[in-house]
Every structure is written in C-alpha cells, then in structure tokens.
Amino acid sequence: xxxxxxxRSAQRRDTIDPGACHAIVVRxxxxxxxxxxxxxREPGDHPDAALxxxxxxxGERDLVAxxxxxxxxxNPAMSASREHADAIAPKPADAxxxxxxxxxxxxxxxxxxxxxxxxxxxxxxxHELAATAVAITTWHANHPRCxxxxxxxxxxxxxxxxxxxxxxxxxxxxxxxxxxxxxxxxEDRLLMxxxxxxxxxxxxxxxxxxxxxxxxxxxxxxxVFEEASLTVRDLVYVGSQPWPFxxxxxxxxxxxxxxxxxxxxxxxxxxxxxxxxxxxxxxVADGSMIVAPQGSIARRMMxxxxxxxxx
Numbered sequence: 355x356x357x358x359x360x361x362r363s364a365q366r367r368d369t370i371d372p373g374a375c376h377a378i379v380v381r382x383x384x385x386x387x388x389x390x391x392x393x394x395r396e397p398g399d400h401p402d403a404a405l406x407x408x409x410x411x412x413g414e415r416d417l418v419a420x421x422x423x424x425x426x427x428x429n430p431a432m433s434a435s436r437e438h439a440d441a442i443a444p445k446p447a448d449a450x451x452x453x454x455x456x457x458x459x460x461x462x463x464x465x466x467x468x469x470x471x472x473x474x475x476x477x478x479x480x481h482e483l484a485a486t487a488v489a490i491t492t493w494h495a496n497h498p499r500c501x502x503x504x505x506x507x508x509x510x511x512x513x514x515x516x517x518x519x520x521x522x523x524x525x526x527x528x529x530x531x532x533x534x535x536x537x538x539x540x541e542d543r544l545l546m547x548x549x550x551x552x553x554x555x556x557x558x559x560x561x562x563x564x565x566x567x568x569x570x571x572x573x574x575x576x577x578v579f580e581e582a583s584l585t586v587r588d589l590v591y592v593g594s595q596p597w598p599f600x601x602x603x604x605x606x607x608x609x610x611x612x613x614x615x616x617x618x619x620x621x622x623x624x625x626x627x628x629x630x631x632x633x634x635x636x637x638v639a640d641g642s643m644i645v646a647p648q649g650s651i652a653r654r655m656m657x658x659x660x661x662x663x664x665x
Contacts, residue, residue: 356478358410358482359412359475359478359479359482360409360410360411360412360417360479360482360483360486361410361411361412362409362410363408363410363411363416364514366408366411366416366512367408367511367512367513367514368510368511368512370408370416370418370512372400372403372406372408372418372420373397373398373400374397374416375397375406375408375415375416375417375418376394376395376396376397376415376416376417376418377394377395377400377406377417377418377419377420378392378393378394378395378409378417378418378419378420378483378484378487379393379395379401379420379422379453380419380420380421380487380488380491381421381422381460383462383463383488383492383598383599383600384460384461384462384463385460385461385463385466385484385487385488386453386454386458386459386460386461387458387459387460387461387466387469388455388457388458388459389457390469390470390473391469391470391476391480392466392480392483392484393458394417395420400420401420401422401423401424401452401453402422402423402424403420403421403422403423404421404422404423405420405421405491405494405509405513406418406419406420406421406513407419407487407490407491407494407509407512407513407514408512408513408514409483409486409487412479417483418513419486419487419490419491419513421491421494422451422453424451424452463484463485463488463598463599464599464647465647466480466484467481467484467485467647467648467649467650468647468648468649470484470649471647471648471649472648477649481649485596485597485598486596488598489527489529489596489598489600489601490513490514490527492598492600492601493527493528493600493601494509494513494516496600496601497516497525498516500518500520500521500523500525501525502518502521502523503518503520503521505518505519505520505521507525510524514526514527527601528601529596529601529602529603530563530564530601530602530603531563531564531570531573531602531603531605532561532562532563532564532597532602532603532604532605533561533562533564533570533573533574533577533604533605533606533607534558534559534560534561534604534605534606534607534651534652534655535559535560535561535574535577535578535586535589535606535607535608535609536559536592536606536607536608536609536655536656536658536659537559537560537578537584537586537608537609537610537611538608538609538610538611538659539610539611539612539614539628540610540611540612540614541628541630543614543628543629543630544628544629544634544656544659544660545559545560545582545584545611545614545616545626545627545628546558546559546626546627546628546629546634546643546645547559547560547581547582547618547623547625547626548623548624548625548626549622549623549624550620550621550622550623550624553644555641555642555643555644556644556645557625557627557637557643557644557645558645558646558652558656559652559655559656560577560578560581560582560623561577561604561652562576562577562580562581563602564605570591570605570607571589571607574586574589574607574609578609580619580622581618581619581622581623582616582617582618582619582623582626583616583617583618583619584611584613584614584616585611585612585613586609586610586611587609587610587611587612588608588609588610589607589608589609590607590608590609591605591606591607592606592607592608592651592654592655592658593606593651593654594606594651595650595651597651604651604652606651606652606654606655608655608659614628631659631660631661634656634660634664635660635664635665638664638665639665645664648663
C-alpha cells in the first residue's frame with residue numbers, strides 16, 4: 355500500500371483558515387461529485403458550513419471536508435446543538451439544494467469508490483479524500499456528546515478532536531478493526547457467502563469485527579468458525595482498506611481449508627458456495643451473484659484469486 359497521497363499536516367490543524375481552503379462537500383455519507391470526480395469548491399465558493407474538518411495539504415492547496423449548514427434542518431434538536439458548535443447529523447441531499455450546481459450530484463461513498471476505481475493515481479487520491487471525509491464527518495455526527503458526562507462537545511484541532519468543556523476531556527475519532535478473508539479449498543475453489551442482512555444476490559468473503567483481546571489472525575479463525583464451522587490454515591496478510599460504514603478498517607487475509615464441508619450460522623450467513631473460476635464468471639454474468647464493487651478490498655481479493663477482473 356502506498357503512503358498517504360494527501361499530507362494531513364497535523365501541525366496546521368489549529369491554525370488553518372477553513373475559508374481559505376478548497377472544500378470537499380459531504381453530507382450523510384455522500385459526496386458532491388461531477389463527471390465522476392469529487393467537486394473541490396474553491397475558496398469563496400463554499401456553502402455555509404455546519405462543520406469543517408481540515409483534511410490536509412495537497413501541493414500548494416489546503417483541503418477541508420465541509421458539511422453544509424442546511425443539514426441541521428432535518429432535526430430541531432440538532433439545530434439547537436449548534437449553539438455548542440456540535441457537528442450536524444446530515445439529511446440526504448437532493449438537486450434542489452442551493453449548493454448543488456448543474457451537473458453536480460451527491461453520490462454515496464460506495465458508488466463514489468466505484469467511480470474512482472481504475473483512474474490510477476488520481477482515483478486513489480480521490481478515494482483517500484472521500485473515505486477520510488466520510489469517516490470523520492460521520493464520527494462527528496454520531497458523537498455530539500461526551501461519553502462520560504453527556505454534555506455537548508465541540509470540534510477542535512481542525513475537526514480531529516471533540517472537546518468537552520464540562521469535564522475538560524478530549525474525545526478522538528475511533529476506528530473499529532474488522533477482518534475479511536478469502537478462503538479457498540484444496541481444489542482452489544473460492545468461498546462466496548451471502549450475509550443475512552444483505553440485499554438478494556450479493557455475495558462476498560466472510561468478514562467480522564475484531565473483538566477485544568484478540569489479534570487479527572485470531573479474529574479470522576474465530577469468525578470463520580462461528581459463521582461457517584470451517585477451520586482455516588495458512589493465513590496470509592493481503593492489505594487493508596479504510597471502510598467508513600460507519601467507522602471501520604478492513605484487514606484482508608487469504609486462508610485455506612482442508613475440509614470444505616461447512617455448516618452455516620444462518621443468523622449471520624444464509625447461503626454460501628465454493629466456486630470455480632468458471633462458475634463465478636457464469637454467476638456474475640447471469641446476475642445470480644452480485645459481487646463487491648471495484649475499488650473495495652473484497653473485490654481486490656476476489657480478482658487476485660480469479661487472475662483479473664471478473665466481468
């Protein structure tokens with residue numbers, strides 16, 4: 355994995371003027387996009403902001419994530435919380451919003467990641483900006499109050515800390531670690547599974563959150579056994595990806611099983627199949643399997659096993 359493409363410049367967070375920055379507009383996990391690329395509003399062309407978070411420096415330009423002020427209209431309690439400089443939990447945007455220009459649209463992060471995939475270095479840069487903007491603004495929206503005393507908190511440090519003035523406590527963004535594992539059997543077939551809470555036809559690898567007190571590898575063993583009663587071996591780290599749905603990092607592994615006979619925990623996984631490459635291609639072609647979008651770590655691992663993009 356390459357280093358960060360945007361210099362986060364943490365030393366500038368307390369001193370930056372948000373109005374002098376270029377702005378990525380984000381609301382309710384969606385981003386302002388035009389022609390398949392993030393809109394980066396120039397200084398002086400920002401919508402009124404309920405929240406701005408300093409994202410960092412890109413060459414000679416500073417960048418912020420900006421949540422439009424009209425996001426507060428969805429909930430009077432959220433509007434009132436602005437008296438304490440709380441972040442606003444946004445409502446879905448539509449084309450009638452004053453700050454959405456002709457040709458622009460609010461696009462959810464999953465769809466945006468798909469748009470940026472295959473665009474080389476520029477796409478990786480936009481993926482990084484989009485994931486960061488959604489993750490940090492979602493954290494603000496979900497954590498407006500102090501977890502200790504319940505009083506409202508306010509953004510500080512360029513939006514990377516929330517301060518409780520009542521008990522003089524700083525609160526920092528959290529990221530929940532999760533593992534995802536591409537499992538193959540002795541015939542090099544890939545396990546594809548459908549989670550109970552997914553839309554019909556959607557299949558991917560087994561995944562789950564890391565619990566307190568366990569390593570990533572232990573989480574793989576536990577999750578696979580809990581969900582499919584499979585015992586895995588030969589774990590190999592593949593890579594990781596920020597996954598702000600709402601606040602995760604996905605850590606990818608490959609693994610093998612000697613015995614492919616599984617028994618599903620149907621509360622979690624309702625259907626699973628070990629498939630050959632030809633079978634996977636046929637299922638994707640006829641629509642019986644909807645796989646992860648380009649740009650996701652799940653798709654990367656599937657394509658690595660397949661030997662190229664699964665069309």
